[in-house]
Amino acid sequence: WELLGAEPMAVAAGWPPFQQRFATATCALPAGLGRTAAAACYRDVVAAAADAGVSVLPVRDADAPLAPPPASPWRLRALTETATGAAAGAATKAAAGEPAGLPPLARDARGPLAGLLVVESTNRVQGPLAGHVLGLLGADVVRLEPPGGDPLRGVPPMAGPTSARFLALNRGKRALEADLKSAAGRRAALRLIACAHVFLHNWPPGRACSYGLDHDDLAPVRPSLVYAQAGGWAEALPPPQPMGTDYLVQAYSGVAARLAGPGEQPTPSLMTLTDVLGALISAEAVVAALVARARTGAGVRAGTALIDAARLLRATPLPTSPPTPPAIPPGSPPATSSGAPPASRAAAAVTDLAAMADDPAFDQVLDRTPQAAYSRAPWTFVPAPHHEEAL
Incomplete structure (x- = not known):
């Protein structure tokens, strides 16, 4: 300015x-x-x-052309596909000593990823939310954080000693503090990743190489690793790319223009649309890569980007009229005192989040603490009976 x-x-x-x-x-x-x-x-x-040192991009129209999409938004590739020379040889040798597939699911497991270790080095929304979804699926998620912890832990509003916004994306995760700019910090990270099934990051292009934690660096350490990068632009823009942030992606991709009403200027939403959808795509990619790793025993790279989320939003037809509320069958229980229906029926849209947190209609979808309310996992897994028990 x-x-x-x-x-x-x-x-x-x-x-x-x-x-x-x-x-x-x-x-x-x-x-x-x-x-x-x-x-x-x-x-x-x-x-x-x-x-x-900041990025500027034009705000483009809703029908602005985008780069052709990849064959899959997950961009799955073999972990050692680009490894050469000694690295490739070491990876092959190490892979021979690693067990194929994934560890069996424990008898009392409550999630399909139970028993799997995910190491993440992420910030903001896209990466932490992807790791959070993997945790909701049962994975043990460990965050790599800088010395002193992630600064976002202290961003208001606070839920006790920790930011409520941080907890919304990271509760239930463990943390290891490591200065990845130092040799000692990188060694600590490598020791942890050597035991992991998944390594997830949303670093900007080039940072993984500068840390010595790129896919080719990790292939000799953990040949069966799922290496997941939640990026911004992928191949949509040539290098050097602008910052891969939600607001810029909405503006450049035409998503902001699609959100504007008739006669309004295109304005990106302050709801981080591509961050949230990009996080779900990243979590999908990790699960798909784990399936490939279980079937082949080999490590897999998975690359997703915010621009992939923008493509999906661009491809979604806009409604031509407001949705019609569902009809309430005769004899249905009355609404709660707040006007919301009981928990046994679909809840009406609300605009006051504080009222939503206190409304018993949302008991089945919210976990409440004295400081804050958080959304529960949108699914429930019940362990299947073992064969001998079924007999």
């Missing part, structure tokens, strides 16, 4: 709402910042962004 000539007071006033934009779903910037941007030509904005 300073490079574009914005007033320092406007910049200072704009920082708090910008910093809290996703927590509050609003971002009321001072009008002076808008006037500053409007007075500059796009070329000057791009130049200022390059000098400041």
